[in-house]
Amino acid sequence: xxxxxxxxxxxxxxxxxxxxxxxxxxxxxxxxxxxxxxxxxxxxxxxxxxxxxxxxxxxxxxxxxxxxxxxxxxxxxxxxxxxxxxxxxxxxxxxxxxxxxxxxxxxxxxxxxxxxxxxxxxxxxxxxxxxxxxxxxxxxxxxxxxxxxxxxxxxxxxxxxxxxxxxxxxxxxxxxxxxxxxxxxxxxxxxxxxxxxxxxxxxxxxxxxxxxxxxxxxxxxxxxxx
Amino acid sequence: xxxxxxxxxxxxxxxxxxxxxxxxxxxxxxxxxxxxxxxxxxxxxxxxxxxxxxxxxxxxxxxxxxxxxxxxxxxxxxxxxxxxxxxxxxxxxxxxxxxxxxxxxxxxxxxxxxxxxxxxxxxxxxxxxxxxxxxxxxxxxxxxxxxxxxxxxxxxxxxxxxxxxxxxxxxxxxxxxxxxxxxxxxxxxxxxxxxxxxxxxxxxxxxxxxxxxxxxxxxxxxxxxx
DNA sequence: GGCGCCGTTCAGAATCTGTTCAGATTGGCT
DNA sequence: AGCCAATCTGAACAGATTCTGAACGGCGCC
Numbered sequence: 001x002x003x004x005x006x007x008x009x010x011x012x013x014x015x016x017x018x019x020x021x022x023x024x025x026x027x028x029x030x031x032x033x034x035x036x037x038x039x040x041x042x043x044x045x046x047x048x049x050x051x052x053x054x055x056x057x058x059x060x061x062x063x064x065x066x067x068x069x070x071x072x073x074x075x076x077x078x079x080x081x082x083x084x085x086x087x088x089x090x091x092x093x094x095x096x097x098x099x100x101x102x103x104x105x106x107x108x109x110x111x112x113x114x115x116x117x118x119x120x121x122x123x124x125x126x127x128x129x130x131x132x133x134x135x136x137x138x139x140x141x142x143x144x145x146x147x148x149x150x151x152x153x154x155x156x157x158x159x160x161x162x163x164x165x166x167x168x169x170x171x172x173x174x175x176x177x178x179x180x181x182x183x184x185x186x187x188x189x190x191x192x193x194x195x196x197x198x199x200x201x202x203x204x205x206x207x208x209x210x211x212x213x214x215x216x217x218x219x220x221x222x223x224x225x226x
Numbered sequence: 227x228x229x230x231x232x233x234x235x236x237x238x239x240x241x242x243x244x245x246x247x248x249x250x251x252x253x254x255x256x257x258x259x260x261x262x263x264x265x266x267x268x269x270x271x272x273x274x275x276x277x278x279x280x281x282x283x284x285x286x287x288x289x290x291x292x293x294x295x296x297x298x299x300x301x302x303x304x305x306x307x308x309x310x311x312x313x314x315x316x317x318x319x320x321x322x323x324x325x326x327x328x329x330x331x332x333x334x335x336x337x338x339x340x341x342x343x344x345x346x347x348x349x350x351x352x353x354x355x356x357x358x359x360x361x362x363x364x365x366x367x368x369x370x371x372x373x374x375x376x377x378x379x380x381x382x383x384x385x386x387x388x389x390x391x392x393x394x395x396x397x398x399x400x401x402x403x404x405x406x407x408x409x410x411x412x413x414x415x416x417x418x419x420x421x422x423x424x425x426x427x428x429x430x431x432x433x434x435x436x437x438x439x440x441x442x443x444x445x446x447x448x449x450x451x452x
Numbered sequence: 453g454g455c456g457c458c459g460t461t462c463a464g465a466a467t468c469t470g471t472t473c474a475g476a477t478t479g480g481c482t
Numbered sequence: 483a484g485c486c487a488a489t490c491t492g493a494a495c496a497g498a499t500t501c502t503g504a505a506c507g508g509c510g511c512c
Binding site: 415418419421422439441442 | 498499500501502
Binding site: 019020023024025097098099105106110112116138139140152153 | 333334337393394395397398399400403408440441442443444446
């Protein structure tokens, strides 16, 4: 699940964008001022940042400059008001990857975000593969061999995370933080439950199970041999 | 190899863009005035046109207008200077597909060009097909196999959108934004209602239903086996 | 004015999902 | 073998999401 930070002080825009992005399968954090935005972006790993220029406390320019200085290179899409008070060129010079003028349509935002992430993150393939398992985040579809496997939203998210880090061991807390929320406060056993459900759905009989339990540490999804 | 025409009289920009595009694997033609640009675009088939607005002999507006009149529908990305002498809205009204304000970064130009070509390729087919379903936007006609299916305007629009993005999951908000209005303020349940009606009209008994619900995300229309 | 079609709203029904929990099972260790 | 902690699993529930039929009002046409 791609993770996006939205730094925007106008609550209306922020929530609208948030809702839309979530519907599109993103995980979304919101910061309503520059300082908070800068803090979040340096503390977490985002796949993209939507950054308003006009912000309280710290302008979008400054946030961008300081995050680049701090060696954070997540792709940034700047939001600018259409009155040319702030110059877009400056933002691009500072290392923004794209920009959008308010008011914008949500569809355009999505297209730009996707294009930007595709462009910037070449290491992320459109389709995740592991053995004969195939997972297509855009189509929200999971296939083993030729048969489609139906997954719920959560199952999909957990599997996606495991596949993204296939052959590596990922801990429960890591999964919780990424698939649920950094401060999820429920029973961590939920991860076990979902891994169990996934196994029943994606494992093939007579084959080694795809998701291995690494006792005391977490889980590992095997990249080859199913 | 995608072929691009760049109509731009400032030699510096033209050659920079040309070099960059070639490096990205495009074939590039340059015209340094409007008349030449118009001639080339009508004589050749380009996958995209980058068109400056301020040009000697014939403005970018005029080039665009006349090429559309001549039934040339290659996607056009307009270049505008940031002083608002020329209005971007006019260009979009005339049928430009995107625009960029000078000065722009090359990265942004590439992203826009790619996104534009992708978008246009998807949006311009004459007849939409998915399985044995056929939808002709020009004739406002929908056919399954040999029988015509009568659809109301809204039903048609929703189905058209789903078919345009067949096999992908489209969210309710996306459908609302495109078929209704980006700031439609009614009950989003209207989408569910129309999908339900469409199902009753276009689904065949004993077959997998064409429009699948992807819970928590949206709907997906199956492109094959429909 | 009457009629039919269409777009929309609404509320209840039907369905699906996320989560919790407790008991069963497994694996590692002495 | 026996113990403890970690893990698995099935059942159950609440809540969210989606579906659907009914109803309403506007609009164009006869």
